[in-house]
Amino acid sequence: MGLFDDLEKLAKTVATEIGKNVKVCPQCGAPAGVEQKFCQSCGAQLPEGSVAQGAVCENCGKQNDLGTKFCIECGTKLPIAVQEEQAAAARNQQVMDEWNMYLGQYPQWSFGGRAYNIEDYGDGNYVFSAEFNNYQEGYNAVQQYSQILQQNGFQPAGQYPSMEHLYKMVGGICYHVDLEHCFEGDHNCPSIGFSVGEPSGGFNYVKPQPKPQIDLGDIKKLGKLFKF
Ligand SMILES: [Zn+2]
Numbered sequence: 001m002g003l004f005d006d007l008e009k010l011a012k013t014v015a016t017e018i019g020k021n022v023k024v025c026p027q028c029g030a031p032a033g034v035e036q037k038f039c040q041s042c043g044a045q046l047p048e049g050s051v052a053q054g055a056v057c058e059n060c061g062k063q064n065d066l067g068t069k070f071c072i073e074c075g076t077k078l079p080i081a082v083q084e085e086q087a088a089a090a091r092n093q094q095v096m097d098e099w100n101m102y103l104g105q106y107p108q109w110s111f112g113g114r115a116y117n118i119e120d121y122g123d124g125n126y127v128f129s130a131e132f133n134n135y136q137e138g139y140n141a142v143q144q145y146s147q148i149l150q151q152n153g154f155q156p157a158g159q160y161p162s163m164e165h166l167y168k169m170v171g172g173i174c175y176h177v178d179l180e181h182c183f184e185g186d187h188n189c190p191s192i193g194f195s196v197g198e199p200s201g202g203f204n205y206v207k208p209q210p211k212p213q214i215d216l217g218d219i220k221k222l223g224k225l226f227k228f
Pocket residue numbers: 025026027028029030039040041042043044
């Protein structure tokens with residue numbers, strides 16, 4: 001073992017020692033003392049044990065280094081990794097609850113991923129994002145979402161119709177989904193733009209016409225004419 005390996009091992013040991021006196025908030029990531037029950041930053045309930053305890057294997061009792069997800073002795077998933085997954089699932093659920101609040105006119109996302117987020121850009125513009133392991137997974141999920149949009153009455157519109165810009169009129173309001181600029185920020189994290197109103201900026205958009213209302217009086221008149 002070289003000096004660097006020795007130092008790295010020492011750093012891990014020291015970190016694990018410090019971790020015996022520290023908790024980490026599963027909600028916001030802020031550090032806290034072992035005696036604390038609630039996070040001082042966000043008020044979330046803190047886990048029972050310290051960070052170091054979270055890396056003690058429940059199967060074989062091995063104290064693993066901090067940052068380890070699976071026990072190096074027996075491969076069991078460590079309590080801290082289980083806690084992190086549960087906290088992430090709870091955060092995602094919270095975002096999907098917010099979906100109904102902000103994006104209720106659009107079919108809800110159910111195409112996997114993790115670390116969901118909805119950002120409010122103002123004026124009825126929202127961006128939803130989900131992280132994936134790789135670009136292909138994210139790409140496939142976006143394609144599936146595009147199909148669900150179409151099944152829900154979203155259509156390509158405009159002089160140059162595109163499956164990457166889908167629209168739906170609801171109660172005289174145009175709801176627009178942008179699937180074109182999904183991967184501009186991060187290739188493993190598609191960001192889908194949702195906006196109310198007609199798009200601007202050179203996109204040659206033709207507003208879809210609402211279907212004409214059928215007048216019952218006209219049908220009666222037609223009935224007399226054609227005797228049905
Ligand atoms: Zn917190």
